[in-house]
Amino acid sequence: MSGIQSPSAELLNADETITYDAVVVGCGVIGPCVATGLARKGKKVLIVERDWAMPDRIVGELMQPGGVRALRSLGMVQSINGIEAIPVTGYTVFYNGEKVAIPYPYKADIGAVEKITDLVRDGNDKVAANDSTLSVQDFENDERERGVGFVHGKFLQNLRDIVAQEPNITRLQGNVTEILKNKRNEVVGAKVDIAGRGKIDFNAHVTFVCDGIFSRFRKELSPEHVPKVGSSFVGMSLYHAKMPSPNHGHVILGTNHLPILVYQISPEETRILCAYNSPKLPSNLKDWMRKEVQPHIPQSLRSSFDDALAQGKFKSMPNSFLPGRQNDVLGMCVIGDALNMRHPLTGGGMTVGLNDVVLLMKKIGDLDFSDREVVLDELLDYHYERKSYDSVINVLSIALYSLFAAENANLKALQKGCFKYFKRGGDCVRLPVSFLSGVMPRPFLLTKVFFAVALYAVYVNFEKRGALGFPVALIEGISILFTAARVFTPYLYAELIG
């Protein structure tokens, strides 16, 4: 456990002689929400995290409105307060120097946030007043939904503080080394390696596996539950950047480069994530950044970008895709990135995971966990119920990445068509941003809109070719539609049928 700070004695004392209702493995984004929800429902919970110190990661820094709404449902939305978070009111998409603004949807088009019984109390579904950067008026009374950008580690510490305040939760620092099973192969708890105590077995009626992107225990569902990694993001911190569109997420696209994301995460710090189309990074990152990324950075961001480049502090992460799988092992529930991952391009990971927690609390929160068969029955159903919400965000992320990282002429035509489609405004913006922000859980409407974009791309291509180019444009049009089907339908199938 090198590099991990010495924890306080309280984090090492968990009692191994009792059977907990739930053991939660991992206190990242999803673990604390599962633990808090269950504790507020009266369950006795043990949560195990290998390192309770504030992490420094480039993941989970922009939360879509659908994620903020889920935090409200769980009575945990004040985890975005007190960390100098930045309100996000929408996106701006840049394409070869042109740009289009895409504001988040109207609240009136979505409906009220659901409050989960026992979890929401004393106004904990409302953003707190007196925040130095988030206005309660804007979040509660503005006609449009809001997302939020923050320093990931600070947000996690807020979630962990909420966990610490729940009397039904015991926190433990240790490395989970094994998911424990009985002779019938049913899960009965977790083995934890604790500094000074060694490896100790903790028993629980249900073990929740929330060990994230590099999950060691997702394979307990099936050895085939393995993510595919196709690309990476290379990140840097820009300081005092002059944002072209303040309070917006920026997606910078172009015919000759891969997508670049820029969003502010504190009054001083802005995250830039640059896509690289392979899990294996270039040997000279600085050189690659200078040649392939810097020329496409909007002018107002250039000086902060150049400063960051000179500093050369890069962080990278692989981008994984993993369709969800049914939780069909008695005594275990895998959730969060351990269960299901998508491309981070659309910043949807926390939103999917948090909405999964909301659904989970509704399905099993009031059950007696000692009746493990009943819990399993509900988990089997839960798999189907989560699909309509999660598939939209997951499939959109993969399809948009294919278009935005366009590798061939058809994908480039789709990329251009997509940008021109946004430029039309009205429903051509309202629907896509509703999918992206996690407030429109309608996979078949997503399919319709995706193919409307593809048809529009064909039309744009006809316009470009002109009357003389009609026969060529016709053949290209068929090829574009075929490509659109290829980048969309297999993923939709994997999400909906799997």
Ligand SMILES: Cc1cc2nc3c(=O)[nH]c(=O)nc-3n(C[C@H](O)[C@H](O)[C@H](O)COP(=O)(O)OP(=O)(O)OC[C@H]3O[C@@H](n4cnc5c(N)ncnc54)[C@H](O)[C@@H]3O)c2cc1C
């Ligand atoms: C490059 C990148 C950028 C992203 N950006 C965004 C974004 O802007 N918006 C968004 O919504 N999503 C984003 N995501 C996705 C988001 O980060 C994840 O969906 C989210 O963090 C998942 O939460 P989780 O709790 O499942 O896992 P994690 O947050 O990874 O938490 C897992 C926890 O488990 C602990 N753990 C692991 N193994 C053990 C063990 N054996 N014993 C004890 N503890 C253990 C870890 O220490 C960690 O604290 C991004 C992902 C990537 C790769």
